[in-house]
Amino acid sequence: MRYIDPKNFRLKDEINWKAQAENMKEIGGIVADLIKETDWKDVARSMGKDAKGLKKRLTHEADLLKNMSPEEFKDFLLNGEKQLGKLYAKGKMATVRREWRGVKDTGVDFYEWARMWGMLLATFSKDLVPAMMGAVHYRWMISYFCCHSFMDKNTLGLRGRALKMHHELIYAIFRYVAENLVLLMKADEKVGNSTALSKKIVLFDEMTMSQIMAGFPDLIGIPYQLMPVFLLSEIDQLACMPYIDAIESYGLPSDTCPVPSSECGAVVVDALPHMGACFISSSMPCDGSVMASSYTNRRFKDLPTYHLAFPVRYEDESIMDAAVKDIQGCIRFIEENTGAKWSWDAYFAAMKRFNEETKYELQKWEINQTPHPQLIGPCYELFRKWNYEMDGGLDPRIISTFKKVDKLMMKAYEHKDEAWRGKMKYRAIVWSIPAHYYANFSNWMANCWGVDILVEMESLNFTKPLETEDRDEALKDLARLYERMVMRRHTNGGYDHVVTELWRQCEAWNVDFVLMYQHVSCKNMATVQGLFEDQARERGIKLLWCSHDLMDPRTVSRKDMRASVNEFMRTVMKAEPVDPSLLDFEDDTTW
């Protein structure tokens, strides 16, 4: 059977056309107001300024080409441009143009660009009308129009096999995004209103992995807030600000983590689709996440909710019984609310796939621990999070992505390729939570300073193969997996999991320094910052502290984040930038 079952896309929509007409009328009114209120002279002035800027840039680029020696020109033609900071322009949402990567790689890049467009159009055309209407219902849907820009900024500076690997990964990420968007809009009461589809959908808290849905092959598990909030903030840095403002106006203190804050804000401004047979809320990964579900419950009173809440002291096997019973309770709850029956065969089949995926994942780690790391950068990090961990073996197509990438990676390793050709100087790992609004930060670090971010804390989760034969053991393994899921493994169950673990990882990855994110609203990590400092000093390990506010770039901007790295690299590492044009540029409004 194909994944996702094509029948699901063909289920009948029950669009309320009257409501859609009213919405369009309202949108029309807003557009009319915009047209009326716009100072067109100012627009014309701004366009004139843009045209002048464009002319200036083209002249500058033509001059650069003219002044190149034949060797430089040849290098430019074959290997592409070297000053990536010039792609950014102040006040613009997109880069001034796409990157020139040399003849061959630009060809590869444009092929992938077209392939991505093809996939997106094909996916949305599976049920285009609700998706289009969703775009005028939800502000966040518009942000997904910039997915090609997201692809570009995450592959910046890549060449050869590395470029191909990253494109494979980002293609799978956006296929996951596009399919979920189509399903969300189709089932949403406000848009497609497909009750037949809605009955088959089980909504999950966004950080909760989908493995439990493997036993329900006829149902669809969707991380509820993933598209409107979580992934959105990685694509468009400005997207979550309205949510945060809304919930803070409601009374939530501004020191709380922007993930649950934005989720609650999305509830307050009615940005979440209304759909699904039931909702699996969870206590994962942290204290803030526990609380956000009360806001969702309040908004969607007709949505039956189960709270999947695993023990915190997860290494204590004496509480395994409670964890297993919680999973069993969740399975029963899904059965009762959907009429579906749990299938062990389907579950074991998916987990066998997941185990195979885990092997590939470990292979990546093994290669990256060598002096010739290959697959590094944001696409790898995002793919691991969404297509490996969150998907959890449900989508059989992911295995082929793993295989293709593995083949390329092994070949690259044999040839001792550099992940960023000619740029790699330092080895580092990321600890703590990366900034969503700067998902491509590791890409910038590689291009600007030649830093290989070999692995992230969020990757280093449960890797034990899951049981695929014994049912009792399988439930225990599933509990162990959830207990050690992304973020949770490190932030729960004692400081040893996050502090001591870092020193173990530093040794395993042979690092020059640690990129120590300081998410200013994460209480869990903040409460061990002194221990990190003390123990790093004792061990002689360098920590690069880099503050951010996860989904709110107003607190610490991307520019500020870069400034803290620049300062560290110059003063502590005594380094010289590999691309000085990237040291300082304006991207406060860039996607």
Place this chain on the structure above:
Amino acid sequence: MQDLKHLITFENLLDDAANDLVKEAQKEGQYAIGYTCYHMPEVLLNVDNCFSTRMRAPRTGSIDISTYYMSNYTCEFARSLLERGIEGGYEYLDGIAGVDACSAMNRCYEHLEILDCNKKPHFFVTHTDVPYKVENYNVDQVATQMRLRLLDVMHEKLGTDVSDEAIRKAVKEHNELCRVITEIGNMRKLENPPVTGYEFHVICLVSYVCPTAKILPLLKETLEEIKNRKPDPKPWFRARVLVVGSEVDDLDFTRLLEESGAMVVADRYCYGSFPGREEIILNDEEDVVKQIARHYMKTSECPRYMADYKIQQRRDTADRLAKEFGADGIIYEQVKYCDFWAFERPLASHILTEEYGWPTLSIDRSYNVHNSGQLRTRFQAFVEALEIKRIKSQNKEKQEVPV
């Protein structure tokens, strides 16, 4: 009203974590077990040769060192405890019974261990897991945790008798204490109560921080005194309020409220009497630890419990207490940087206002409010709003009386 005979003694006992009664009990060979959270059943710490003392950091000043360790945007209560620990303020403890309920408090316990803040050879810190729901399997989970991670440790480290008989004896004494506190607390229901909110706060707090056997006689005497106490002819306060929220062990908080004209008639906050001073009713059939675990889980009002029925319970409890104690309004408070209450407070105060019809004030505050002008202004404004509301409704009632 005439001052209570033991009020100054009680206030003095609250001036230091290691107070005179704690020292006295330790001299007699008892072991002091510190704890902070209601998720940790207090009564289990009062078994045999141990007594519980709920940890506080009275008269906290600078918390610079703990801020270095735990950053400046984490719970001030947890940081104040750590600072006090680093200063040597908990060297008197023989153990800490910790629960992994919130990250700030868990990290606080861990720091006390890592930074070697207590040098006693038998000193221990336990970390027990607590659930987010109250299903039967969760009760089993807590009971198992209490046996393995607490009682067994007490037995092993301190030679404590943790038999069912010893536990039942502790429950009996605990219930006696609860009856006394409840009887005093219930006097706040009267129109002109013979005890103030501040006095009750003092009384309730000493019952948490002192060895039960030592404080009980003084509390019993105080109960008799209050029973016979003659209140002022006219109530001194302008409004009656219920306080709901996170941990309050700062007497200045209640003092500030009362100076603003509000009598705290019910204390539904952590370290208050709701929950904490309800009797534990045991049967003879079921495992005693399991019964105790269930009691604490069911009565807990901690927002960490995320199940729908617990969320509803919290709202209903606030509504019930406000009605029972004749409150004019509800104050929702949270100690700054507490994630659980940060989310609970806006939503619950909104619902209590919109759906239950209670005037509410929603505030966040420092661990030690000192003499906060900002809070005073907000309290005064709230009291005035409650007064105006009462006057308006009285006028309306007068107008409705047929001539």
